Amino acid sequence: MQERRYRILVTGYAISSYGTFLNVVALSLYVYAVTDRALAVGVFMAVRLAAGFVAGLAAAAVLARWTAKGVMFWANVAQAAALLLLVLAPDGFRTGTLFAVSAVVGASGTLFMVTLRSSIPDMVGEGRHTWANSLMVSGRSMAMVAGFASSGVVVSLLGYTAAFLVDMATFLVCALTVLLLPMPMSPARSDDESGDEKDGQGSQGEESDGGQDREARRRRVPAALVALGAVPVLGLMVALRGIDALGSSSHNAALPVYSTELDADNPAVFVSVFWCVWALGNVLVQQVLQRYTKRTGRSVGALGFGLGTIAMSGTFILAFAGLPWAATVVVALLAGAADGLTEVSYTSHLQTLPSPLRTHAFGLSATVENLGFGVGMIVVAAALDVFTPLSVVGVAHGAAIVLALVYVARVLRGRGAQEAQEAVPGSEEREGKKGKGESGAGPARGGHRDGAEVSGG
Template sequence: MVALNLYVYETTGRAIALGLFMAVRLGSGFVAGLAAGTLLARFTAKAVMLWTNAAQAAVMVLLILAPDGLRKAALMAVSLVVGGCGTLFMVALRSSIPEMVGEERRGWANSLSITGRSLAMVAGFASAGVVVSLVGYTAAFGVDMATFVLCAVTVALLPITGGGGADRGAAAEGRPARRRTPVAFAALAAAPGLGLMVALRGVDAFGSSSHNAALPVYSAGLDASRPAVFVSAFWCLWALGNVAAQQVIQRYAKRTGRSVGALGFGVGTIVMSGAFILAFAGFPLVATRAVALVAGAADGLTEVSYTSHLQTLSAGVRGHAFGLSATFENLGFGVGMVLVAAALDRYSPLTVVGWSHGAAILVALAFLLRLAVLRKGTRPRRGPGFSQS
């Protein structure tokens, strides 16, 4: 994304093109989230993950080979395909993890996956500037294409025997294969409080848009001559905190045989949002570094707990629930980027981030209250929505 954003600006010469590029990518991801459940009901998760990577590799080849007159069109194609296929891949991966490793190891697998992704993000952000500066955009896009090919090969080797095909299974049992779009909402209704959990995820994405947009502004205010220093250091520390949290979560899962659940998601969201607000409060750099570590650790906790909890849903509705969740996340982040960008012209980064993440804290408190009521009312039994896992 570093190379692509720089390339978009260099090719078009207009900052508004960056906004359009992001809008197309998020819009494509939004639509893909709505369609993900239906695709996973028709095709296996393995097939979806394989072909989404193949499509992303192909569109990178298109960008590399595009002549000067077609580069803008190629960039829009990249934005469209990467946004949609990236969402479909993540939905398919998250929904199929229980089939790959077993229900009892899903928390460990989620944590391991997030650890790898955090480390890859650090490596990608750290190397992007060097690759582009030394060998150019074509080489950077070639590396990107190679990662999609490698991912497709890895997917081909994954031990996924199930996933998808829910409608075909229904037909085999003599039941009508219908209820396409409402299945996701039926999944939320089947698990008490899950709708509020998905809504909190969308509000959390809205808050994330605020600190992503505000970090460059805040960093420029700290050191106008080297604005990238603070941003890079902040995200590296955030990633380290995330990785550290995953190590703790993995050890917890191995020792107890349980995964962090809905409670961890609610508490983690509050801690994470509070940490991001404090990051813009003007504390000394040492304190801000500590805040970045806490934000990363809490972010890692929320990611694992949320993903693990949605994986407790039955296979027939799990893909739909993850797809609807991705739709809410893309919607929250996209709307947030528009509103936050406008607000930063008038208000300080602390004010904008405070309001955005403050909304997430309020919804998280409502979620925890709802969770307490549900647990108190269903203490003798374990329902499908908020089990102890």
């Protein structure tokens, strides 16, 4: 493509991400303004996360029936249509429409992300996964800062309707960039489905074949999950991602509380500065990762994901430790860099899976992440009423550090076993015959083994 078309798609994704983060603030405020109940805001977020949870489970089945381009296009159109419906809804239907919008946005957003991540290997050339993922993460990080920073201005000066229309426009822009992809929009039809049947007997045969196809698809789902379970440390990797999401919920919920404790008159200052510096660290590490991959032909791999998670969780804990401003800025920069490292290494590693398993892996990952973040928001909100932000964040991210240490140990043990096997005379020839068509972990596929290889065949 092809890189030019991918850059256009990432630009559209960044624009829609801006609208998404703008609406995180605008919709939450609007729910409270319409219902005048804080509980409604929590229910609104719960509906959104629940819809994302279900969409993650269904993503593989959806992509088995429709093309990636079609799913990404209609996911954006659905979100734009939901926001338009909210703008046009009469006053008496606003509350019900809000929760419908929450479900549509949660499900469509998850389907889009699962499809985008699992389709990147088909969009860019061999060895370009890290570059593609870094570009995507950089665009989202900058969009997040812009969305959060401008939300207050947009809502206060232009109103809720303008904010929703801006968000609707961003999704339509993203849908337009999806249309530019050189990929089929409609699923290919088999020869048996290419036209009407000539007689009733042919029609019965068609119906029988369709039933067999559906049965085959149902059998493929558990088979795919079994195959995923056989991939070294993949289950532990996804579990760590879920605990990491729980940790993310803790610092997202605790930041406003901690910022208010620091400066009750201007609580937004600390939050704004922290996220801006975090985004800067995230963008800077993407540049480092791209140069590292280009120079060495390797990716940071599964080990980088584990070490990055440890660094990220540690720095987020330090952010609430009451350090001086200068030290906190450095901590925020390192937290953003570590967050960017884990995102790219995790996504790139899963992208080395064969295409059918890749979709299941990203769908499962989205489900686990939504579950971790949703449960975390409920638990953390209750804990912050009793404990200090440092205690709450320390426990949540401490759990991620413990699991990450176990994960790193497993990866290093796997790497040691592989090196010992390769040291045996004749093992390379046997491995070459046995694993012809297989590839090492990491998008660069440069022959570097990290103890968590994923079969590419």
